[in-house]
Amino acid sequence: MRRRGATAQLLAVGRRAADRGRDPRHTVQALCLLLAGVAAGLLIWGIQVNAAVYGARDARTEARLPVRAAEGTAPALWWADGADTVGDRAFSVVTVEPVADGAPLPPGLTRWPGPGEAFVSPALRAALPAADTRYGRLAGTIAPSGLKDPGELFVYRRPPPDAGFAGAGSAFPVTGFGAPFVDRAFFMGDGFDRAEADLYWLMAPLLGLPVVVLLVVAARLGARGRDRRLAVLHAMGAGRSVRARIAAGECLRPLAAGVLAAGALLTVPVLTGVTLPVTGYEIAARDLAALRWAFPLSLIAVWAVLCLAFAALHLRVGPLPGARPRAVRERLATWPGRFCGLGTLFALWGAMLGGEAGMRLFILGTFLALGGLPPLLGRAAAHVSGKLIRRNEGDPARLVGARWAGAHPGVLARTTAAIAVLLGLLAQVQIAVTELTTEAQHARALATRLDGRLTQVEGARDPRQAARFLDALAPGDRVLRVLAPDDGRPPVFVGDCRALAAFSPMTRCPRDRALPAEQVFTARTPRTEALRWSSFGAVNVRAATGPDELLQGRSAFIVLTGESAGGIDRVKRAAYRAFPQPQVGVPGADRVIGAAARARIADWVLLVAGAGLALLVVTGSASLLHAFLDRADELRTMAGYTSGAAFHLRVAWWGMGVPTVCALALATLFAGLLAGFNLAFLAPSGGSPAGLLGGGLTLAVLACAAATVAGGLLGARYTHRWVPRGD
Numbered sequence: 019m020r021r022r023g024a025t026a027q028l029l030a031v032g033r034r035a036a037d038r039g040r041d042p043r044h045t046v047q048a049l050c051l052l053l054a055g056v057a058a059g060l061l062i063w064g065i066q067v068n069a070a071v072y073g074a075r076d077a078r079t080e081a082r083l084p085v086r087a088a089e090g091t092a093p094a095l096w097w098a099d100g101a102d103t104v105g106d107r108a109f110s111v112v113t114v115e116p117v118a119d120g121a122p123l124p125p126g127l128t129r130w131p132g133p134g135e136a137f138v139s140p141a142l143r144a145a146l147p148a149a150d151t152r153y154g155r156l157a158g159t160i161a162p163s164g165l166k167d168p169g170e171l172f173v174y175r176r177p178p179p180d181a182g183f184a185g186a187g188s189a190f191p192v193t194g195f196g197a198p199f200v201d202r203a204f205f206m207g208d209g210f211d212r213a214e215a216d217l218y219w220l221m222a223p224l225l226g227l228p229v230v231v232l233l234v235v236a237a238r239l240g241a242r243g244r245d246r247r248l249a250v251l252h253a254m255g256a257g258r259s260v261r262a263r264i265a266a267g268e269c270l271r272p273l274a275a276g277v278l279a280a281g282a283l284l285t286v287p288v289l290t291g292v293t294l295p296v297t298g299y300e301i302a303a304r305d306l307a308a309l310r311w312a313f314p315l316s317l318i319a320v321w322a323v324l325c326l327a328f329a330a331l332h333l334r335v336g337p338l339p340g341a342r343p344r345a346v347r348e349r350l351a352t353w354p355g356r357f358c359g360l361g362t363l364f365a366l367w368g369a370m371l372g373g374e375a376g377m378r379l380f381i382l383g384t385f386l387a388l389g390g391l392p393p394l395l396g397r398a399a400a401h402v403s404g405k406l407i408r409r410n411e412g413d414p415a416r417l418v419g420a421r422w423a424g425a426h427p428g429v430l431a432r433t434t435a436a437i438a439v440l441l442g443l444l445a446q447v448q449i450a451v452t453e454l455t456t457e458a459q460h461a462r463a464l465a466t467r468l469d470g471r472l473t474q475v476e477g478a479r480d481p482r483q484a485a486r487f488l489d490a491l492a493p494g495d496r497v498l499r500v501l502a503p504d505d506g507r508p509p510v511f512v513g514d515c516r517a518l519a520a521f522s523p524m525t526r527c528p529r530d531r532a533l534p535a536e537q538v539f540t541a542r543t544p545r546t547e548a549l550r551w552s553s554f555g556a557v558n559v560r561a562a563t564g565p566d567e568l569l570q571g572r573s574a575f576i577v578l579t580g581e582s583a584g585g586i587d588r589v590k591r592a593a594y595r596a597f598p599q600p601q602v603g604v605p606g607a608d609r610v611i612g613a614a615a616r617a618r619i620a621d622w623v624l625l626v627a628g629a630g631l632a633l634l635v636v637t638g639s640a641s642l643l644h645a646f647l648d649r650a651d652e653l654r655t656m657a658g659y660t661s662g663a664a665f666h667l668r669v670a671w672w673g674m675g676v677p678t679v680c681a682l683a684l685a686t687l688f689a690g691l692l693a694g695f696n697l698a699f700l701a702p703s704g705g706s707p708a709g710l711l712g713g714g715l716t717l718a719v720l721a722c723a724a725a726t727v728a729g730g731l732l733g734a735r736y737t738h739r740w741v742p743r744g745d
Contacts, residue, residue: 030267033270050239054229055272055275057633059280064221070306074302079205081125082124084097084192084195093191094116095114095118096115097192099112103611107171109170109171124195126160135154136156136175136176140159142171142173153594154176162302168302182483187479216619220622224629227634231634261332265328266328280317285310287306296622354391361384361387365380376700380700392432393431395435398684400425403421419674423672429641440634441710442689442692444623448704453613461607468548471578474575476600477598494579525540535559538559552574577589636721639722642678646674682722689707690707
């Protein structure tokens with residue numbers, strides 16, 4: 019027999035073994051292999067998409083990076099990067115001023131904006147309708163070639179006439195665009211951008227773990243028959259190569275179906291583009307052009323690797339169980355209880371201790387507690403089953419189902435292990451990334467109480483610009499000017515007495531000399547606290563000697579508007595029309611923006627973890643279903659005296675549904691307990707993981723219910739084929 023013919027026949031042996039009869043257990047195994055192919059395809063797609071998107075982003079970012087003019091070289095334009103905010107998101111406002119004929123255009127622009135004009139990204143116009151007039155007259159929108167991604171918020175503006183932009187502030191001379199890409203956070207709007215490696219670190223464990231678990235579970239499903247078959251081959255002298263090819267024959271078709279399904283589903287967004295759920299991040303189809311051939315070709319390698327991995331799991335032939343019954347271990351292992359108990363105490367101790375040492379102790383305790391939790395969940399479910407037996411011994415379905423669950427705590431532990439550990443870890447991750455620092459908490463509370471009425475404006479270069487800005491404000495607006503003495507004394511806030519009184523009732527209006535704010539104001543209000551935030555400490559106040567004093571210098575303005583709705587937008591519009599490069603914001607807002615950007619990482623964690631959790635839930639349910647069907651032949655005798663599927667559904671309910679739901683509920687409560695330790699002591703400002711835990715529990719319970727119904731129906735179909743013979 020030729021070598022090629024032998025390989026084909028051995029693969030056919032494995033394929034026929036997997037397709038034998040109508041045994042539903044083989045269907046469950048095929049489902050696990052199919053899901054393993056889908057999960058592996060999703061993992062490879064995510065890795066390739068991440069690399070392609072960041073490569074395209076970096077290329078477009080490099081194309082718009084300004085090339086600094088060398089000393090002694092005539093510049094083509096002046097360039098400066100500023101920042102503005104929409105809600106808690108910061109973005110770049112780039113100011114440009116061409117000074118030479120034929121100056122190269124920034125990527126994405128069809129022409130130079132005229133003085134006082136601006137080009138705005140489409141995403142910014144959708145998120146902020148006021149952007150059409152805030153930065154000047156709208157000259158058009160930025161083309162996709164000038165944006166790092168379709169959802170980027172970005173502005174190109176040209177300062178008003180005679181603004182004196184050249185050489186002012188952070189502006190520098192530029193000869194063109196396309197500087198070498200060095201820093202991904204070159205633009206101010208990219209300062210809080212996520213790193214490319216972060217997504218790899220998320221996808222590798224959260225999507226790679228389900229692939230491994232699915233392969234291992236599929237390899238152990240139907241293990242009794244497969245072990246006998248491989249042991250016979252081993253006794254006949256078959257080597258590892260023969261056993262590997264037979265095992266590979268079992269998985270060729272299901273894995274190919276899973277990989278093809280993943281390819282068919284995920285090729286569509288490669289061709290059309292996609293907006294990712296949860297995060298709302300938009301991926302353009304042009305960024306994925308390289309994947310149109312690379313992704314389908316890589317699926318062939320994925321399929322081959324999965325087949326080899328499945329075959330490698332069957333190279334070792336274990337001893338067959340003999341006819342002698344195994345000894346029952348009456349004493350259960352104590353290490354799970356010790357691990358879980360000590361871990362819980364360490365987590366509580368570390369949370370109460372606080373600091374860096376307390377955080378390390380809390381992390382150690384969390385891992386220990388979650389490591390010992392799954393066996394305890396299986397035992398708890400078995401204990402619940404024993405209680406059910408003692409409460410009602412007259413119901414045969416409850417008796418059979420509860421005894422099955424009580425005799426198989428390991429099955430219940432394996433079903434809930436990955437779900438319990440992943441929920442516990444995800445709850446801690448969500449708290450960590452949504453936690454606000456103390457300063458960020460105070461800044462957010464201050465911004466809420468100010469209600470958009472107080473803003474700090476910087477950018478004035480001369481009295482003419484300051485006068486233009488003040489003239490653009492409404493008559494009811496109150497303005498202070500910040501003066502910084504040269505002798506190191508606290509800054510002085512200068513304004514007329516009406517403006518000072520708008521911040522808080524005063525004991526007197528200090529006209530002669532500057533006085534500390536606590537001696538002038540009778541009460542501390544959010545507005546007086548905003549003055550302290552804008553100067554980072556103690557402040558003095560003084561009445562202005564006249565209107566001209568507010569026009570001198572280059573210091574910041576503090577503007578208190580009369581209305582909350584539209585007040586800050588009106589102030590920003592006036593600043594962009596008066597100053598060459600203004601900076602406008604609420605005092606302390608930079609701390610809130612940084613914390614909010616970090617909190618948005620939680621959306622990416624939930625996106626990737628949601629897919630991984632769903633796969634693990636299905637895996638656990640499939641493992642539970644197969645274990646139940648593996649013992650369904652024990653019901654054949656009773657099935658001969660029943661009709662329909664009601665009896666089998668009740669057995670599945672008491673044997674699978676009730677114990678598993680109890681184990682999942684306990685796992686969720688324990689994850690909530692550890693999260694409560696973190697929220698109570700270490701991160702009181704972190705986001706509550708109640709939604710995450712509730713959603714995970716709901717998903718797991720639904721999958722468990724589906725497995726229970728399938729177990730009852732398939733069990734009835736499987737056992738009703740038995741008829742007594744030779745009675």
